[in-house]
Amino acid sequence: MSWNSIRGHEALVAAFREVVARGRLGHAYLFVGPSGIGKKTFAVELAKALLCEGTALAPSTPGGRGPTQAATSSSARGESDGACGVCPACVQVEARTHPDFQLVGLADDRHEFPIEEMQKLIAHLALKPARGRHRVAIVDDAESLSTEAANCFLKTLEEPPPDSLLILVATGAERLLPTIRSRCQIIRFAPLPASVLAELILAEGIAEHAEAARRLAEASEGSLDQARWLARPEVEQLQRQVDDLLRSRPVDCVVLGQTLSRFCEEGVKESAVKRERARVALGLLADLLRRRLSIAVGQEAVPPMSGRMPAGEVESLVDALDRVLVAEQQIDRWLQVPLVLEACAADVARSLE
Ligand SMILES: [Zn+2]
Structure with a gap:
């Protein structure tokens, strides 16, 4: 995986590449858009771009305080190509085992994100980075944060630990507390274009041939989740x-x-x-x-x-x-x-x- 593997959100990829390269990355983002369009995948790719160790180009520090020194000297990626996808850090982020990376979301049998989970996440973020210079936390299904959990997260959003990046992922910004929304940069993701969706449907084997993929893409409102369901x-x-x-x-x-x-x-x-x-x-x-x-x-x-x-x-x-x-x-x-x-x-x- 690298930025090049993100489909249908090219303008956002270009914007984040630029922001990371210039050291202008914010501390907290809220990614919003319909389900099944690649918001979480994008967030994980951004985490990798920050934690990747296979680069000569230093990923910049969140908060826009300017670029820092390179983590390692070997370069396995292009100068602004995001994560290399093959170094131990990238592999661990992908496997969700990187010590400086956390991804939490709603369990299938829950309808609310419990406060205990949030307390664990906050405690983890407060630690110094274990192997790199950053900590990244992604909160998926952020619209399901209980009021308690959201309020508990407010202070961290307001004064994030140094070198940390927080990404909240939700289907609609209006479903979050205004106090949470106002502390994040809101990034809106559009549904996938039908042509891109049709390619993904074929690549995933959801439809057997191009014409079936095209028809399914047209009925799926730009969402791969929806296409999987409809099939x-x-x-x-x-x-x-x-x-x-x-x-x-x-x-x-x-x-x-x-x-x-x-x-x-x-x-x-x-x-x-x-x-x-x-x-x-x-x-x-x-x-x-x-x-x-x-x-x-x-x-x-x-x-x-x-x-x-x-x-x-x-x-x-x-x-x-x-x-x-x-x-x-x-x-x-x-x-x-x-x-x-x-x-x-x-x-x-x-x-x-
Ligand atoms: Zn890497």
Whole structure:
């Protein structure tokens, strides 16, 4: 891995290369953007650029206090090429075993980041670097910090230990306490362009051929996570079932609610996984409604199987889409998954009456 391996965020790579080379790196960043677009990968690459030992060009000190002396003299990378990817430090960051690197995130069975984890992270950051000159900590899923954990982190954000770099990664800045946001430089990541996403889908073997990858990329809203989900057989099946339900009038709200709930709940214990599946199910419902809307406003040729669009369909579909967006927000606010889905199904069906 090196900066060259980051796909779809070339402008940010160029900006951070420049900032690191000039010694202008800040102490605390908040990376925000949809899930599955490479924010965490980018943060790890930035950590490597700072901790890499395979370079003659000194990585600069966080805080913009100017460049420092080179860590080692051997050069395995180009002058501004970020991490070498092969030195012991790079390998250890990749394996999450580097003593000056920490990456914490939300466990699958939790919905809040516990304060104890944060206290451990802060204590670790306060130590002198063990082998290099920097310490780097990445807090993934930062929107899940409990208020207690966030408040505990504030002082560290305000007065970070010397030579430390803190990177918070979140899907939306607005989900963090304003006091946390205001102490970080916010870096916004855009969804991956469809062409880049299609290449990644092929490279990961998620789709078998270029045309399937292109179609999947177009439905995945710039997110590799979303593409992985959509390629699952059970999601394809859900898509067919929901599509059939939306075509029939009146829409059977009970069956629609049950179909969505079953997908999220059946055989799933962890509430975080149920929520992730609920986001996929609602995303898929919104996508199908958008497709029908697109047909209704005449942007697409009417496929022979779509059936005739009833009058007033555009307004009905817009209402239904609004209702799905509300349900997505409710899932993020930890309302009960089946209640949210069943109420949403009832309102979508009513909108389409
Ligand atoms: Zn290296």
